[in-house]
Amino acid sequence: MTLAPRAVLVHRRTEYEELLARHGTHGQAAFFLSSRGRPIDEVVRRHERTRQALRDVAAAVPLTWRSCQVERADLDRFLFAPEDVVVVVGQDGLVANTAKYLAGQPVVGIDTDPGRNPGVLVRHRCADTAALLRSATAPGDRTEELTMVEAVADDTQRLLALNEIYLGPAGHQTTRYRLGLDGETDPGEPQASSGVLVGTGTGATGWLRSLWLERGGAAPLPGPCDPRLVWFVREAWPSPATGTSRVGGELGRGQALRLTVESDRIVVFGDGMEADALDLTWGQSVRLGIASTALRLVT
Incomplete structure (x- = not known):
């Protein structure tokens, strides 16, 4: 039945x-x-x-x-x-x-x-x-499929978001981590910043857009249904131990950003819902890319 x-x-x-x-x-x-x-x-x-x-x-x-x-x-x-x-x-x-x-x-x-x-x-x-x-x-099918972003930690924790995922310190100060593309042999660039933002075309009208404008808006932002993500590092700090060569980019289907924690704690939350966040500690890594799930919005 x-x-x-x-x-x-x-x-x-x-x-x-x-x-x-x-x-x-x-x-x-x-x-x-x-x-x-x-x-x-x-x-x-x-x-x-x-x-x-x-x-x-x-x-x-x-x-x-x-x-x-x-x-x-x-x-x-x-x-x-x-x-x-x-x-x-x-x-x-x-x-x-x-x-x-x-x-x-x-x-x-x-x-x-x-x-x-x-x-x-x-x-x-x-x-x-x-x-x-x-x-x-x-x-x-009378729906639009809006691209979503996902974060998958090395302990299998998973987080989905429609607009963007933020990774950074709980108090929005400065955190340490290594950042690179998933699949690369090098461990990634060591960075110190106030966090990393990875988002979709739906999120490109809000928080992502402010960072995009701040960087000069050179590359076009994705549309809500585009299979493409953009990412930005917030306020990367250059020092003898940390770099700033990787502060933004794009991710297509099958590509992913890899972040390895080098601080006591990093929180990962989506669409501003800090109450429902992942907690990652020193040595853990998280992979960010296009989610297999899309939002089916009825038109």
């Missing part, structure tokens, strides 16, 4: 809910903001729009389907199934936060605040949900 599809609605706490969690009541939250010259009204309106959008999307799920909801903070404990259709209700960044936990399930991005969000990954409106769900399960 074939299971009916399951719609998994992914959302995150609103600014208003964060304020209530911190201050306890609406009145205390309003006082906190007003004492700093900021009204709470707009925060409440955005909260109401988001909650209404979530209700509208839930109502659009076909009656023959199963459905559930998961909050962003619980994604690392949620078990996605092969028959799931993932509906991200929120901002572009929430799609990236979700992508690392998927294994090819189709993703629908619903923008809860059109005009405020860029809409790069949350491209659709609540009213489109029913048609998009039908499209996601109909014969024929």
Whole structure:
């Protein structure tokens, strides 16, 4: 017996809910903001729009389907199934936060605040949900496959990201490591820097782009579906023991960057989610390249 599809609605706490969690009541939250010259009204309106959008999307799920909801903070404990259709209700960044936990399930991005969000990954409106769900399960592929980046440590730990993976000190100071291309016979260049960033075309509109512009923007950045990654070393420090000859480049399919830790600790996290990071210690190595998994974004 074939299971009916399951719609998994992914959302995150609103600014208003964060304020209530911190201050306890609406009145205390309003006082906190007003004492700093900021009204709470707009925060409440955005909260109401988001909650209404979530209700509208839930109502659009076909009656023959199963459905559930998961909050962003619980994604690392949620078990996605092969028959799931993932509906991200929120901002572009929430799609990236979700992508690392998927294994090819189709993703629908619903923008809860059109005009405020860029809409790069949350491209659709609540009213489109029913048609998009039908499209996601109909014969024929109606998705874009967005390239993802992966980090695989020598102890088999693995991390996926849609935008970029950062490797560096937990406190963003300076760390020591060796950097080279995987497969080379030499051990790599010893470096001291504030970290290394490896990312995709989807991430090329954010953190990666700022580093690319800083370096002069000579080579073109990849597009979201391009099988190509770019990488940059942040603030490499030249010294008698460390070099700066390898501070940026590209990686195609089958190529990988290799980093060997020469500090007490390096953290590796994707898409800004530091709470879900790999911890590497002195002597460990990690390989970074194009992931075998892609984000299937329903168009």
